[in-house]
Amino acid sequence: MTNDASNLAICARGLVRRFGDLTAVAGIDLDVRRGMIFAVLGPNGAGKTTLLRMLATLTAADDGTATVMGHDIAAAPQKVRASIAMTGQFASLDEDLTGRDNLMMLARLWGFRGRAARIRADELLAAFELSGAARKQVKDYSGGMRRRLDIAASLVVTPGVLFLDEPTTGLDPSARKGVWHLIRQLAESGVTILLTTQYLEEADQLAERIAVIDHGRKIAEGTSRELKAATGSGVLHVSLADQSQLEAAAELLAARLGSAVQRSPEGAELSVPAGNAADANAAIAALIAAGVSVADFRLGAPSLDEVFFALTGQPATSETPQNPEEAAAS
Amino acid sequence: MSDITAAPAEPLRKDRAALGGAPGIAALRHIAPPAPPGPMSNALVFGWRAILKFRHVPEQLFDLVMTPIMFTLLFTFVFGGALAGSPGEYLQFFLPGILVQTVVFNSVYSGMGLSTDFQKGLFDRFRTLPIWSLAPFAGLMVGDLLRHLIAGGIILGIGLILGYRPEAGVIGTLLAFAMLLSIGFGMGWVFIVLGLLVRTPMTVMTLGFTILFPVTFASNIMVDPATMPGWLRSFVEVNPISLMATALRGLMSGTASLSQIGLALIGPVVLTLVMAPLVLWLYRRR
Ligand SMILES: Nc1ncnc2c1ncn2[C@@H]1O[C@H](COP(=O)(O)OP(=O)(O)O)[C@@H](O)[C@H]1O
Numbered sequence: 001m002t003n004d005a006s007n008l009a010i011c012a013r014g015l016v017r018r019f020g021d022l023t024a025v026a027g028i029d030l031d032v033r034r035g036m037i038f039a040v041l042g043p044n045g046a047g048k049t050t051l052l053r054m055l056a057t058l059t060a061a062d063d064g065t066a067t068v069m070g071h072d073i074a075a076a077p078q079k080v081r082a083s084i085a086m087t088g089q090f091a092s093l094d095e096d097l098t099g100r101d102n103l104m105m106l107a108r109l110w111g112f113r114g115r116a117a118r119i120r121a122d123e124l125l126a127a128f129e130l131s132g133a134a135r136k137q138v139k140d141y142s143g144g145m146r147r148r149l150d151i152a153a154s155l156v157v158t159p160g161v162l163f164l165d166e167p168t169t170g171l172d173p174s175a176r177k178g179v180w181h182l183i184r185q186l187a188e189s190g191v192t193i194l195l196t197t198q199y200l201e202e203a204d205q206l207a208e209r210i211a212v213i214d215h216g217r218k219i220a221e222g223t224s225r226e227l228k229a230a231t232g233s234g235v236l237h238v239s240l241a242d243q244s245q246l247e248a249a250a251e252l253l254a255a256r257l258g259s260a261v262q263r264s265p266e267g268a269e270l271s272v273p274a275g276n277a278a279d280a281n282a283a284i285a286a287l288i289a290a291g292v293s294v295a296d297f298r299l300g301a302p303s304l305d306e307v308f309f310a311l312t313g314q315p316a317t318s319e320t321p322q323n324p325e326e327a328a329a330s
Numbered sequence: 331m332s333d334i335t336a337a338p339a340e341p342l343r344k345d346r347a348a349l350g351g352a353p354g355i356a357a358l359r360h361i362a363p364p365a366p367p368g369p370m371s372n373a374l375v376f377g378w379r380a381i382l383k384f385r386h387v388p389e390q391l392f393d394l395v396m397t398p399i400m401f402t403l404l405f406t407f408v409f410g411g412a413l414a415g416s417p418g419e420y421l422q423f424f425l426p427g428i429l430v431q432t433v434v435f436n437s438v439y440s441g442m443g444l445s446t447d448f449q450k451g452l453f454d455r456f457r458t459l460p461i462w463s464l465a466p467f468a469g470l471m472v473g474d475l476l477r478h479l480i481a482g483g484i485i486l487g488i489g490l491i492l493g494y495r496p497e498a499g500v501i502g503t504l505l506a507f508a509m510l511l512s513i514g515f516g517m518g519w520v521f522i523v524l525g526l527l528v529r530t531p532m533t534v535m536t537l538g539f540t541i542l543f544p545v546t547f548a549s550n551i552m553v554d555p556a557t558m559p560g561w562l563r564s565f566v567e568v569n570p571i572s573l574m575a576t577a578l579r580g581l582m583s584g585t586a587s588l589s590q591i592g593l594a595l596i597g598p599v600v601l602t603l604v605m606a607p608l609v610l611w612l613y614r615r616r
C-alpha cells in the first residue's frame with residue numbers, strides 16, 4: 001500500500017505513554033489509510049485504550065508524534081478534535097438525561113441550532129433503532145442500547161476518523177452482530193475506523209488490517225491473511241476420543257513437532273504448528289502408535305487465535321473481558 | 331431532510347444502494363459540521379443540560395432543601411426560645427444564616443455531579459469535541475446558580491410562612507440573593523477542584539461535609555458567638571462564613587454597611603482568583 005501522508009488518516013511514530021513506572025505504550029508506529037477499518041488487537045492491559053486516548057487527544061504522549069487527518073495531536077489538538085469522534089470502552093453518556101437529550105446536547109455543542117439539533121437527534125435515533133426509547137433516561141437502557149446510543153453520539157457530525165474502543169465487549173452475540181453491521185456500514189460511507197478488540201474473530205471479521213499489540217508494543221501487523229501466513233504453513237488440530245489422554249498426547253505432539261501445544265477452551269482439542277504435511281502425518285502416526293485414541297485430526301491454516309499464540313506465547317483470550325461496571329468502579 | 335445543516339449537504343460518498351438499504355441509513359450519510367459555535371454558546375448548552383437535570387431528576391431538589399428545612403424547623407422551634415427568647419425572634423436571626431448554609435452545602439452537590447461525570451466518562455466525550463475547554467465548567471456554574479436560587483427561594487418561602495419578615499423589603503432581599511449567588515459562585519470553585527481531584531462522588535461528599543460542618547457550625551449562623559470561649563470566638567469572628575452571614579443579615583434587615591459587604595465578598599473573590607486557574611490547570615493535566 002502507498003503511504004504518502006495525504007492518504008493516511010492516522011500516522012503515528014514512536015508513541016510512548018508511561019504511568020509512573022509502568023510503560024503502558026512503549027513506542028508504537030501506526031499507519032492507517034483513509035477509509036479503512038483498522039483493528040488494534042490485544043489482551044487486557046496491552047495498552048489499546050491508552051493508544052487510542054493519545055490519538056484522540058485525551059491523554060498526552062510522553063514521547064513520539066502522531067497526526068490524525070493531517071493534524072498533529074500535540075500541536076493542533078483542536079483541529080484533531082474537529083475531525084474525530086471517539087466511543088470509549090465504557091459509555092460516555094449522561095445517564096440522567098434521555099437518549100434524545102444526550103444527542104441534542106452534542107448536536108448543539110457541534111453548532112446545530114434549535115430545530116436542526118432536534119432533527120439531527122431524531123434522525124440518529126431512528127438510524128440506531130432507538131426511536132422507541134428516545135424519551136427514556138439512559139439509565140434505563142440495556143447494554144446494547146447504550147452502546148448504540150454511544151456510537152450514535154459519535155456520529156452527530158461525520159468524523160474523519162472514528163475511534164471505537166472495544167465496541168462489542170460485554171454485548172450479547174446478537175447485539176454484537178448488530179454493532180458489526182453498523183461498523184461495516186460506517187466504513188462504507190467513507191469513515192476511517194480504528195477499533196480495538198480482544199476478540200480475534202472481531203478483528204478478522206471487520207478489519208482490513210490488524211495490528212497485534214502486547215505489553216505496549218506492536219508485535220505484528222498485516223492483513224488477517226498475512227498474519228496467518230507469518231506463523232508458518234499450518235496447524236495440526238487433533239481431537240481425542242478419551243480426554244484422560246490429553247496430557248500425554250500434548251507432550252508427545254510437542255516433542256515430535258518442536259512447538260508449543262495449545263488447548264482449545266473446552267479442552268477436547270489440541271493445536272500445534274506443523275512444518276509440513278509429512279511432519280503432521282508422522283506425529284499422528286506416533287500418537288496412534290503410543291496408544292492414544294485419536295477421534296479426528298486436520299491440518300489447517302492457523303486461526304488468529306493461534307497467530308496470537310505463536311506471536312506472544314500466550315493464548316490471547318486467557319483473560320476474560322472485564323465487566324464494565326467493575327472496571328469503572330475500580 | 332436536507333435542512334439539517336446550514337452548510338450545503340455534501341454529496342454521498344458512496345451510492346446509497348451500496349449501504350445495503352438498511353432502515354434509517356440516511357442518518358449515516360456524510361454530515362458536515364455547521365459553523366463552529368462560540369464559547370458562550372457552548373457554555374449555554376451545558377447550562378441547558380443542568381436545567382434538564384432538574385426536570386429528569388427532581389429528587390435532587392429534595393436533597394438540596396431537606397437539610398436546610400429540617401435545620402430551620404428544628405433550630406427555630408427546639409432551640410429558638412432558649413437562644414433568642416422566642417422562636418419568632420430566633421427565626422429573624424437564623425434565616426439569613428441558613429440561606430448562607432444552604433448555598434454553601436449545595437456547592438458540595440455540584441462537586442459530586444462533576445465527579446460523577448468524570449467517573450461515567452462523560453468528560454472524555456466533551457474533551458474530544460472541538461469546544462471551548464472550560465465550557466463544561468461554565469455550564470456547571472450556571473446550573474449551580476440556578477440551584478442556589480431555587481433552594482434559596484424555597485427556604486425563604488418557608489421562612490415567610492413561619493413568620494420571618496425581611497425589614498429591607500424586596501430590594502434588600504434581592505440584594506441578599508445577589509450576595510448568595512456570589513457566595514455560591516466562590517464556593518463552587520472549591521468543589522469543582524475536589525470533583526477534579528477525587529475519584530468517587532461519595533468521597534467528594536464525605537470530604538466536603540467533613541470540611542463544611544465544622545466551618546458552618548463554628549460560625550455565627552446559628553448562634554451569636556458572645557457565649558463561646560475566647561479562642562473559638564476569635565475564629566468565629568474571622569470565619570468567612572460568619573462574614574457572609576453577617577452581611578446577609580444586614581442586607582435583609584437594611585442595616586448592612588459597605589465594609590460588611592466587602593468583608594463578605596473577600597472569601598468568594600479570593601476563592602475565584604485562586605481556584606479558577608487551579609481548575610484550568612488540573613483539567614488540562616488530567
Ligand atoms: N490512568 C492510568 N493510570 C495508571 N495506569 C494506567 C492508567 N491507564 C492505564 N493504565 C495501565 O496501563 C496499562 C495499559 O492499559 P490500557 O491502555 O487500558 O490497556 P487495554 O485497553 O489494552 O486493556 C495497564 O497496565 C493499565 O493498568
Ligand SMILES: [Mg+2]
Nearest residue numbers: 048049050089
Ligand atoms: Mg481498554
